Amino acid sequence: MSNIILEIDNVQKSFGGLRALKDLNLQVEEGKVHAIIGPNGAGKSTMLNVCIGRLAPDSGVVTFNGENVLGKEPHEINQAGISRVFQTPEIFPDLSLLQNVMIPAFAKREGAFKFNMFGNVCNEKAVLEEASHILHDIGLNEQEHDHAGSLSRGDKRRLELAMCLIQHPKLLLLDEPTAGMARHDTNRTIELLKKIKERGMTKVIIEHDMHVVFSVADHISVLAQGTIIASGTPDEIRGNPKVQEAYLGGAHL
Ligand SMILES: Nc1ncnc2c1ncn2[C@@H]1O[C@H](COP(=O)(O)OP(=O)(O)O)[C@@H](O)[C@H]1O
Numbered sequence: 001m002s003n004i005i006l007e008i009d010n011v012q013k014s015f016g017g018l019r020a021l022k023d024l025n026l027q028v029e030e031g032k033v034h035a036i037i038g039p040n041g042a043g044k045s046t047m048l049n050v051c052i053g054r055l056a057p058d059s060g061v062v063t064f065n066g067e068n069v070l071g072k073e074p075h076e077i078n079q080a081g082i083s084r085v086f087q088t089p090e091i092f093p094d095l096s097l098l099q100n101v102m103i104p105a106f107a108k109r110e111g112a113f114k115f116n117m118f119g120n121v122c123n124e125k126a127v128l129e130e131a132s133h134i135l136h137d138i139g140l141n142e143q144e145h146d147h148a149g150s151l152s153r154g155d156k157r158r159l160e161l162a163m164c165l166i167q168h169p170k171l172l173l174l175d176e177p178t179a180g181m182a183r184h185d186t187n188r189t190i191e192l193l194k195k196i197k198e199r200g201m202t203k204v205i206i207e208h209d210m211h212v213v214f215s216v217a218d219h220i221s222v223l224a225q226g227t228i229i230a231s232g233t234p235d236e237i238r239g240n241p242k243v244q245e246a247y248l249g250g251a252h253l
């Protein structure tokens with residue numbers, strides 16, 4: 001039987017009078033790539049922020065690996081095995097790419113916010129080697145000694161992905177990982193996402209680019225106006241008239 005690694009059960013979230021999430025239910029199977037698509041303002045990022053403890057829902061339950069995560073701090077949820085790539089990259093611009101990738105490995109080991117970033121970073125050979133290896137996989141090895149702040153927006157996003165990978169999360173949440181990337185970089189990211197899949201890491205990917213979605217997803221859920229309106233295999237979603245209507249105003253996926 002398949003194992004559900006993440007379950008969102010009847011979550012509600014309002015901002016003032018705006019109901020951003022309404023009766024939201026979602027089940028993510030372990031080892032799968034689960035894409036979330038939907039129009040702007042549908043509630044996708046809000047859903048993700050609830051899962052990582054950045055936003056408290058008004059009601060409902062989020063279970064990760066059999067444990068309720070609501071009420072936990074973001075760093076506790078991260079320690080439990082969820083990593084996320086944000087819509088806006090969160091990196092250390094004045095440090096090198098290598099240092100950026102090494103920091104989350106130390107944070108995870110020592111406990112977030114309790115580690116001596118600069119004291120440890122330069123001496124740990126194994127972490128350095130792994131960081132270098134990940135940067136190679138991600139295609140940023142030639143810039144590994146450059147300041148992260150000098151990267152293009154697309155490269156910053158891939159750097160942030162590298163910062164997640166070194167934490168070996170059980171579940172990786174990606175909020176529009178290819179936004180702001182040129183086609184060439186998007187294709188590289190698709191290859192990388194496929195490679196991660198071979199390692200068996202579960203992923204929830206919020207994505208606008210249908211080429212990316214249909215290249216990597218095992219399962220697709222469509223979020224519109226704060227609720228899931230359809231869920232199924234890529235073929236089921238492609239052929240679903242309700243989805244085409246809600247998501248693309250009738251255009252074909
Ligand atoms: N912190 C916030 N305060 C007020 N409204 C918000 C906040 N975050 C999101 N919203 C609103 O909630 C709705 C869902 O937003 P969001 O989750 O960012 O959508 P998506 O990621 O699908 O584009 C939007 O109408 C947005 O304006």
Ligand SMILES: [Mg+2]
Binds near residue numbers: 044045046087
């Ligand atoms: Mg969003």
